[in-house]
Every structure is written in C-alpha cells, then in structure tokens.
Amino acid sequence: MVKEINKGLKLKILPNGSMVEVLEQNMGNARFIWNNLLGMYFNLYLLFNFHGYPLYPNIRNFNAMLKMLKQENAFLYEGESTSQQQVFRDLNKAFTKFFKEGAGYPRFKSKKNPKQSFRIQKNGNNIRITNRRIRLAKLGYVHYRTSTEYKKLLKTSKINNVTIKRENGKYYAIVNITTTVEELEKTGKSIGIDLGLKNLATLSNGQEITNLDLKREDKMIQKYQKKLSRQKYMSKNYQKTLKKYYKWTNRKNNKIQNAYHQLSKYLITQYDIIAMENLNIKGMFKNKKWAPKLQKISLYKLLNMIKYKAEWYGKTFIQVNRFYPSTKTCNTCGYKNKNITLKTRQWTCPICKTKHHRDINAAKNILNESIKQNNLIKKRIKI
Structure with a gap:
C-alpha cells in the first residue's frame, strides 16, 4: 500500500x-x-x-x-x-x-x-x-x-x-x-521496549542496546566550553575556539542521529507492534542526577523517530501509561512487588518463583499491556 x-x-x-x-x-x-x-x-x-x-x-x-x-x-x-x-x-x-x-x-x-x-x-x-x-x-x-x-x-x-x-x-x-x-511487509512479530539510563533500551526478547560511547566528544566539548568562558566574546581567538567547539558538537549530534536512525529503522522493519512507555521526559529533567545523562542520550529524539516511522510504514506504535508499574509487576503471574527500588537490578517473584531481570521484565510487561490496549481499540472500532 x-x-x-x-x-x-x-x-x-x-x-x-x-x-x-x-x-x-x-x-x-x-x-x-x-x-x-x-x-x-x-x-x-x-x-x-x-x-x-x-x-x-x-x-x-x-x-x-x-x-x-x-x-x-x-x-x-x-x-x-x-x-x-x-x-x-x-x-x-x-x-x-x-x-x-x-x-x-x-x-x-x-x-x-x-x-x-x-x-x-x-x-x-x-x-x-x-x-x-x-x-x-x-x-x-x-x-x-x-x-x-x-x-x-x-x-x-x-x-x-x-x-x-x-x-x-x-x-x-x-x-x-x-x-x-x-508500507513495509508485516512480520507478525511484536516487541516491548524499556528505555533507561544504564542501557539505552532493553527489548522484551532479552536484547540490550547499550548507550553510545560519547566520552571523547563530551570531553572535547567540555574542554572548549571552558576555553570559551575565559576568552573575550567574539574576539579572533574566541571565534577560532568556537569553530573547534562546533566541530565536536556536530560530531556528537551526527553520531547520535545516525545511530538512532539505524535503530529505529531496524525496529520498524522487524516488528509490527512496537510498545514503549509514555515517559515524562520533561519531568525527568528536573532530577539533578538524571538530567546530565538524559541530555547526553536524547531519549525524546529516539522515541519521536520510532513514532513517525511507524506511522509512515504502516506499523503500530503504542505508548503505555507512564504510571503503569511495569518494573514492579511479575510478567508471569501478575504479582506486584512493592519493595523494588532503583537499585534493584534482579528479583525473584515470591508467588511463582520466576527470576526477573529488572529491565527485561519491564519490557515484557510493556508489551503485554500494549497488546491489551490494542485489542481494546480494535473492539471499539468494531462497535
């Protein structure tokens, strides 16, 4: 089509x-x-x-x-x-x-x-x-x-x-x-994605996508930022330093842009339903510990790419409510573990004894919840 x-x-x-x-x-x-x-x-x-x-x-x-x-x-x-x-x-x-x-x-x-x-x-x-x-x-x-x-x-x-x-x-x-x-051909496959700070994304099939290595770019950007702060605004030396600062800023932005285009294209090609959380990214930036990391990885850019490409190529993109307890819920039996904290990376369900990896479990729950939402939408359309 x-x-x-x-x-x-x-x-x-x-x-x-x-x-x-x-x-x-x-x-x-x-x-x-x-x-x-x-x-x-x-x-x-x-x-x-x-x-x-x-x-x-x-x-x-x-x-x-x-x-x-x-x-x-x-x-x-x-x-x-x-x-x-x-x-x-x-x-x-x-x-x-x-x-x-x-x-x-x-x-x-x-x-x-x-x-x-x-x-x-x-x-x-x-x-x-x-x-x-x-x-x-x-x-x-x-x-x-x-x-x-x-x-x-x-x-x-x-x-x-x-x-x-x-x-x-x-x-x-x-x-x-x-x-x-x-529109791309249907594959019959679905995927849930849990975005994070430690890893860029964790998929419901167990695959982990690590954050880009931007240490060199960040180091050089920081170096020239300090140098600019000590120079007279728009002097000849200031303009020379500014060109070097722009060079590393562009290199970092291009690296992120290229990686996110490749990742979003892979997801859209491989899966018919892509599910993610409806994250409050602006609210997350208010946390002083998270803000520097969020600024580096540009989560909104990745989310936006997946969203518009899914719309272009006839795939389904679903965002689960941000208040849905995807991390604390056992994807096997549905038990909610209220003792989970940010430091908890693995936990065992006391009811069904299933061992969970924090992010993989969250991704599976996001996928399960998105399928429920999608089925409800289809029923409403039929009615």
Whole structure:
C-alpha cells in the first residue's frame, strides 16, 4: 500500500559573503517580529484582562500587529514576506499549546542563541531547486550538498516550504516535501521496549542496546566550553575556539542521529507492534542526577523517530501509561512487588518463583499491556 507523507530533507547550503548577510538579516527580522509581537500581545492581554475582557490570540490579530510593526520599521519590507507571516503563525501555535495543552508560555528569542532560523513558504516560483543549487526569494541561487537519494526526491516531489537554519556555525536548508512511501511487509512479530539510563533500551526478547560511547566528544566539548568562558566574546581567538567547539558538537549530534536512525529503522522493519512507555521526559529533567545523562542520550529524539516511522510504514506504535508499574509487576503471574527500588537490578517473584531481570521484565510487561490496549481499540472500532 502506498501512502502520502510529508518529509523534511536537510541540505547543507554554501552561501557566499553577501548571501550570508541576507540570511542573517532575515533571521534577525524573524526574531525581531517574534519578540515584538510577543511583547505587544502581553501588554494588550494585561490591558484587556484588567477591564475584564480576556484577549485570546488569533491569526487575524497577529496579522494586524505585523502590519503595524512594518509601518513603524521600514527595514522589514526588505525581508522575505512569507517568512514574516510564518512567524505569527508559529507564535499563534505556541499560544494555542499554552492555553489548550498546558505547554510553557512562549519565550523571547535571543540573538546569542547558536540556532537561528526562518521559514519560506512556497508561493509560485519563489523556491526553485536544480541539481546543485537552490533558489530562494530575496537571496538568489545558493549551492548545496546532499545525497543522491535526496536529489531524486527533490526532483519528483512537491515542495511545501523551506526552513533556512544556522546551527553550530553552518547553514542548512530543510526542504519540506510531499512524497509517497510503500508500507513495509508485516512480520507478525511484536516487541516491548524499556528505555533507561544504564542501557539505552532493553527489548522484551532479552536484547540490550547499550548507550553510545560519547566520552571523547563530551570531553572535547567540555574542554572548549571552558576555553570559551575565559576568552573575550567574539574576539579572533574566541571565534577560532568556537569553530573547534562546533566541530565536536556536530560530531556528537551526527553520531547520535545516525545511530538512532539505524535503530529505529531496524525496529520498524522487524516488528509490527512496537510498545514503549509514555515517559515524562520533561519531568525527568528536573532530577539533578538524571538530567546530565538524559541530555547526553536524547531519549525524546529516539522515541519521536520510532513514532513517525511507524506511522509512515504502516506499523503500530503504542505508548503505555507512564504510571503503569511495569518494573514492579511479575510478567508471569501478575504479582506486584512493592519493595523494588532503583537499585534493584534482579528479583525473584515470591508467588511463582520466576527470576526477573529488572529491565527485561519491564519490557515484557510493556508489551503485554500494549497488546491489551490494542485489542481494546480494535473492539471499539468494531462497535
């Protein structure tokens, strides 16, 4: 079965000096608009709320605010227009998540953040892509590098938008396309996965996937972080050290990205049902002991990859409730051992005498619970 999906293709672009100025100007415009609209809305909200009229954000209001902002700041007319309109759409989404989904309040954007971006929406011929160059409105043709597979997709797929991004000293164009993929063949197999800090993942079949060895990368990143803290900001020596810092940061990120893509592809190919816990990763970061380890392994990135690939290729991804006692429950008889602590690695069930490995037992319970959830969903659909 063929399915239509949206996919992001990351291209490394190579702008010259004058192009870099235009890119930085558009990034600055996007940041300027975001911060000003956020400040304007906050002041208006306080004013309306004081008189008993709550002001909720919407696209129409933000569009009006942008027009006012452009009249007061003529330099905004020199920038790419669709990227400026995209800013208030993104801000409106952020407020929707805040009011309806309980997400954090939108924050102001800093110029010092090494990650800066703006998004250009496809509008007529404002975006064109050839075999070696990408043409963007207000910028012209820019050389890019990518794989042969991506070049084929760019030729045969519909382009929706392009996000220009500066990350760790390099520029990228993330091209959002609409393409088709074929669903993978069914294998009839299911797997439960218990994510952890000691091991990246433990599978219900007993397989343990260890964390990546990033000691060298972390050591070099820490070394150059210390060096940067002692140097004058944006001096020549600071910029030289910054390039070395970016080099090791990119190496670490690429290593994680590559390993997680391989692992997620393996799981999606081998299994029809993939079950995991619905972890509260943000809450886990509040633990001072766990936060540094969680930051290194990027659990959310792995979880997200498995989730969207399962949706693409016709596999079932199920998340078990985070409060389900997968570690404390015996997967054989269902007995709940309340004496299990974080230090307990192995335990024996007092009822059925089954010896359990902490993480393998949890993975098996996650799989069993996910199968129950899946069966309930199928029954509801039939009803």
